[in-house]
Amino acid sequence: MPLALAVTACGTGHEEEVEATAADFYAALADRDGAAACALLAPATRSELEQSSGKPCPRAVLEEKVPKAGDPDTVQVFGTEGQVTFDRETTFLGDFPQGWRVVAAGCTPREPRPYDCVLSGG
């Protein structure tokens, strides 16, 4: 328990990884590399995108109106969940066996309700 408490209190040490994953996702979108962007999506988010658009993910993700993120502002990680707040939007990530993946992107706040996201897992 003291080890878990120390990790909790001092941060999980995954902030850099979470920020890098979000940045890579937006870089892939900016480069129009749909395959690279889809590889960084959480399985449920990818599945939801393909079902709702009726197209393969690499094509569908480029057609979603995910705004350009801008510079990263804050990164918060709690357990298996992370959040990166950019200038113009917020991204939510989850920790999966294959690494951190984007669960929701292009999110805008609507307190006290959950963020409204262009891409999300459901």
Place this chain on the structure above:
Amino acid sequence: MRKFLVHNSLSLVFGLLFLGSLVGQALAGWKQFNDEQLGERLGTIGFWDYITSADFAVDVSENWQSEFLQFLVFLVLTVWVLQAGSPESKELDKAGLETKKDQLIGPHAAEDSPAWAKSDDWRTVLYSNSLALLMAAIFLASWLAQSVAGWAVYNETRLEQLRDPIGWSSYLLHPDFWARTLQNWQSEFLAVGSFAVLAIYLRQRGSPESKPVGAAHQDTGVEG
């Protein structure tokens, strides 16, 4: 060796029971966590990651803090508060800190009394309250641990729900923290209170926690 085991069997048995149930809790909690993750279509984690997680820490610490609070409150209250007929209470004319003679302090200490009971100075005052002080320290430390781990777990849930995390000071005022705290406190106080009353009328032969089987219901502070 056999004598050591017999003379320390209470602590050894409870130590083993504690370790066994802690390991069992870790395994069941890990499976439960991953089951919930699958339900939320999120990633699962390994056993080591679970037992070093805030989820495990809050489940352990919220129970520890309430147990030590229970002992602390019971320990201190029973100095002054009485229950006629209960073996958990002092005799009805003995409320309070009692005399130095009753408590074997200073000049009334026995030859084999602890050294700090004999000194009759600040060391005796400290030693006279050492049990409550340690219980209070463990309670406060585990309650602090619960607040930090519970804050992390609650924020993990908020992020799953696509909501912003909250600060630790806000969490201390949040229903999640107080629901976790009070659900544990109510059961602890119920257990102690009901035991103190039930033991007035019911018996467990041979247990020091019970009155002798043939003791009268009105006998107070008597142990079997």
